[in-house]
Amino acid sequence: METISANPTYKLELTSSPHVHSRWSTKQAMWFVVIALIPSLISAVVFFGPYQLVIVLTSVLFCVATEYLIKRIRKRKVTVSDGSAVITGLLLGLILPPNFSLSSTAIGAVFAIAVGKEIFGGLGYNIFNPALVGRAFLQAAFPVAVTTWTEPNFAVDTVTSATPLAAFKFDKVLTDIQPMFLGNVSGSLGETSAIAILIGGIFLIAVGVVNYRVPLAMILGMILFAGIFWVIDPIKYPNPVFQLFAGGFLFGTFFMATDWVTTPITSKGMWIFGFGIALLVVVIRIFGGLPEGVMYAILIMNSVVPIINRFTYPRIFGAAK
Numbered sequence: 001m002e003t004i005s006a007n008p009t010y011k012l013e014l015t016s017s018p019h020v021h022s023r024w025s026t027k028q029a030m031w032f033v034v035i036a037l038i039p040s041l042i043s044a045v046v047f048f049g050p051y052q053l054v055i056v057l058t059s060v061l062f063c064v065a066t067e068y069l070i071k072r073i074r075k076r077k078v079t080v081s082d083g084s085a086v087i088t089g090l091l092l093g094l095i096l097p098p099n100f101s102l103s104s105t106a107i108g109a110v111f112a113i114a115v116g117k118e119i120f121g122g123l124g125y126n127i128f129n130p131a132l133v134g135r136a137f138l139q140a141a142f143p144v145a146v147t148t149w150t151e152p153n154f155a156v157d158t159v160t161s162a163t164p165l166a167a168f169k170f171d172k173v174l175t176d177i178q179p180m181f182l183g184n185v186s187g188s189l190g191e192t193s194a195i196a197i198l199i200g201g202i203f204l205i206a207v208g209v210v211n212y213r214v215p216l217a218m219i220l221g222m223i224l225f226a227g228i229f230w231v232i233d234p235i236k237y238p239n240p241v242f243q244l245f246a247g248g249f250l251f252g253t254f255f256m257a258t259d260w261v262t263t264p265i266t267s268k269g270m271w272i273f274g275f276g277i278a279l280l281v282v283v284i285r286i287f288g289g290l291p292e293g294v295m296y297a298i299l300i301m302n303s304v305v306p307i308i309n310r311f312t313y314p315r316i317f318g319a320a321k
Contacts, residue, residue: 029209032209033204035203038200040251043190044094047152047192048099048152048153049098052098058105059093061109062109062110063110064089066085066109066114066118067079067118082123084123088131094188094191095132096108096146098149098150098189104141108134112134115137116128116132127303127306128302129262129298132298136296151186152183152184152185152192162186163186164242165246168291177241182194182195191247191251197251201215211270213274214274215254217271217278218252218257218274218275221276221277222240222243225282226240226244227239229282243285252295252297257273263302264305264312266313269308269309272312276301276304277298277301280297281294284296
């Protein structure tokens, strides 16, 4: 019988825990995400024009270049080919408003990689979603530009340059579900079309890149928490279906909150994480000064992932409490 010691082709590699197993390599999983983002990218071009491709490509270019330069400066192995920097660029570009400044896009991309990822040690070590870190920086540095929206190409009389969330929060105007489902509303490039997001998100779950628990917990949490307020006062608070389709909730559900590195590794932790994000989104949208809260909700929950992992890690059989 052939043994490991007799065959030098076998390699036993020991690494520190936790160990997350997947049928796909990191590189394969990353490029699956890129494929899943294509429908949202197409939607952005259809509703806001071809210039949006330039914004997204600028974001990708500066994310990749920043990671490459930092790796070379630190004399570390260049890992650009794994696709993680490309994904960060795509995600950042798709959560920016239409016709956003290219120079500001580049600044956000550099910040996302340098501060959101590489400062922690690179892929696998960052505690916050890098794309959201870049977006948060841009919102702090250029608040007016980041909240300036463009009317979609196929706007009808009921569609304005205000996002559905802003229209309801400040004017109590409730946008119909159909334009939000298709994407014919104002908002960030990749967040307006629910159907495009769902196509990409379901694809990622089907191929096993995304665990269904976090998206399902967020959706159920949104229905529960938003539903409570809606039942209390349906005039003052929007219904749960509107909350689901409006803003960046669905995009955050499938593409931001499901990041392997910044989400819990335990099944119970994933449920807590998803429900926590949904609760924070509802609280920020209803009681906060901003109409949207997905970005802040995910970043806040990213920060408590180590605590969630600690208290949801299964007890070793036979170990004392």
